[in-house]
Amino acid sequence: MDRSIFIIASYCVAAFVIVSLIAWVAMDYRSLTRTLVDYEKRGVKRGNRRKKKS
DSSP: OHHHHHHHHHHHHHHHHHHHHHHHHHHHHHHHHHHHHHHHHHTOOOTTOOOOOO
16 A cells, blocks of 8 residues: 555656646747747748748
């Protein structure tokens, strides 16, 4: 019985960490998307677009 409490607690902590990381990445993605949309509205162009050579 003593080991089962440790195992259950370990799984709960691991699940919490994984869910927290997923939530953090999702919030960061939304924030960056809003920032890019704002930049595009202001007319800021992305620097990685290159002109095609003819």
